[in-house]
Amino acid sequence: MRILICGGAGYIGSHLARELSTQSAYEIIIIDNLSKGHLMSIPNGIIFEKADVRDKKALDRIFFKYKPDAVMNFCGSISVGESVNDPLEYYENNVVGTIYLLQAMIKHNVKYFIFSSSAAIFGNTKEIPITDDTQPEPISPYADTKFSIEKILAWSENAYGLKYVCLRYFNACGAHESGDIGEDHDPETHLIPLILQVALGQRDSISIFGDDYETKDGTCVRDYIHVTDIATAHIKALDYLIRENKSESFNLGSGEGYTVKEVINAAINITGHPIPDIVEARRAGDPAILIAESTRAEQILGWKRKYDTIESIVASAWKYHKTHANGYDN
Structure with a gap:
C-alpha cells in the first residue's frame, strides 16, 4: 500500500514514517511544508515532497503522481495558547487544510483516512478518566479545530463513502x-x-x-503517551480500516x-x-x-x-x- 503521510517531517509523523519503513507492506510518501518539520527526521529512501496541504494544485499533482491508497494527517498546528491569540490561522491550517486534503482524496478515489485528533476536544470534563464515549466540549480554538474535523469526517463518510479513524490523545512524548x-x-x-x-x-x-x-x-x-506507541496505534488503525471498512474513534491513554x-x-x-x-x-x-x-x-x-x-x-x-x-x- 502507498501511504501518504502529511506532516511526515514533524515529530509524530517522522516516528510513524520510521515505524512504517520497517515493514515491507508499505510504500511511504511524505509531504511537509517544513514550517515545523525537519528534513533530517525523514528516514533514508522515503519519497519527500515539500508542499502545504492548503495548496490545492500541489495536492492534485501529488495525488495524481503517487496515487496513494491511504492518507494520514499530522499537519495541524498544536499550541492551545497560539490558537487563542490567532484563531483564524488555526482554523485555516487545521480545518481548511484538512478540507482540501479530503477533497483531493475524493477526487482521486482514495478511501482511507487516519486523523491525528486530540483528547483536548473533551475540554475540562469532570469524567476522569476520559472514556471513548465522553462528550466532547472543546474550550480552545485548537481543540475546536480538531473536533470540527471529526464532525467533517462523519459527514464526509455519509456523503462520499470515506472511511476514517480518529485517534485522540494528550501529550505525545519520548x-x-x-x-x-x-x-x-x-x-x-x-x-x-x-x-x-x-x-x-x-x-x-x-x-x-x-x-x-x-x-x-x-x-x-x-497523560504521557510515547510517540512510538502513538505511531503503532496509527498503523493498527490503518489495518483496522482495511480489514473492517468501518470508521471509528479511539482514545489513546494511560x-x-x-x-x-x-x-x-x-x-x-x-x-x-x-x-x-x-x-x-x-x-x-x-x-x-x-x-x-x-x-x-x-x-x-x-x-x-x-x-x-x-x-x-x-x-x-x-x-x-x-x-x-x-x-x-x-
Missing part, C-alpha cells in the same frame, strides 16, 4: 529507541523536553504551575497519568543531574487531572503501550536530547 529522532519544537512548550533542558544546563530550573491541587503530591496529573513532580523525579533518576524546580501560581484553566483510558483501542485495535512507565518514556527522550542538545541543528 523519542525513537535509536536516539536518532525525537522532539524538536521552536519554541519548546512540552514538559519533558523542558525538564531535560535543565539537565543539559540550558535553563536554570523548571516551573511548576501550582502545587496545591487535590492530587497525590499537589501537582497536576497528565488511564492513570503522572504528576509533574513524578516526571521531574524520573528525569533526575534517568539523567543523574539535579533539576531545581520553582513553584509558581496556577495557570488559568489548568484542571487538576487530565487522563484518558483506551479500552476501545485495546479491545478493537489490539493496541498496547510498549512504554508504560514514565521512566521508560523519559529515558528514551534523554537518549535523543543528550546527543541533540540543540535539536536537529546539532
Whole structure:
C-alpha cells in the first residue's frame, strides 16, 4: 500500500514514517511544508515532497503522481495558547487544510483516512478518566479545530463513502529507541523536553504551575503517551480500516497519568543531574487531572503501550536530547 503521510517531517509523523519503513507492506510518501518539520527526521529512501496541504494544485499533482491508497494527517498546528491569540490561522491550517486534503482524496478515489485528533476536544470534563464515549466540549480554538474535523469526517463518510479513524490523545512524548529522532519544537512548550533542558544546563530550573491541587503530591496529573506507541496505534488503525471498512474513534491513554513532580523525579533518576524546580501560581484553566483510558483501542485495535512507565518514556527522550542538545541543528 502507498501511504501518504502529511506532516511526515514533524515529530509524530517522522516516528510513524520510521515505524512504517520497517515493514515491507508499505510504500511511504511524505509531504511537509517544513514550517515545523525537519528534513533530517525523514528516514533514508522515503519519497519527500515539500508542499502545504492548503495548496490545492500541489495536492492534485501529488495525488495524481503517487496515487496513494491511504492518507494520514499530522499537519495541524498544536499550541492551545497560539490558537487563542490567532484563531483564524488555526482554523485555516487545521480545518481548511484538512478540507482540501479530503477533497483531493475524493477526487482521486482514495478511501482511507487516519486523523491525528486530540483528547483536548473533551475540554475540562469532570469524567476522569476520559472514556471513548465522553462528550466532547472543546474550550480552545485548537481543540475546536480538531473536533470540527471529526464532525467533517462523519459527514464526509455519509456523503462520499470515506472511511476514517480518529485517534485522540494528550501529550505525545519520548523519542525513537535509536536516539536518532525525537522532539524538536521552536519554541519548546512540552514538559519533558523542558525538564531535560535543565539537565543539559540550558535553563536554570523548571516551573511548576501550582502545587496545591487535590492530587497525590499537589501537582497536576497528565497523560504521557510515547510517540512510538502513538505511531503503532496509527498503523493498527490503518489495518483496522482495511480489514473492517468501518470508521471509528479511539482514545489513546494511560488511564492513570503522572504528576509533574513524578516526571521531574524520573528525569533526575534517568539523567543523574539535579533539576531545581520553582513553584509558581496556577495557570488559568489548568484542571487538576487530565487522563484518558483506551479500552476501545485495546479491545478493537489490539493496541498496547510498549512504554508504560514514565521512566521508560523519559529515558528514551534523554537518549535523543543528550546527543541533540540543540535539536536537529546539532
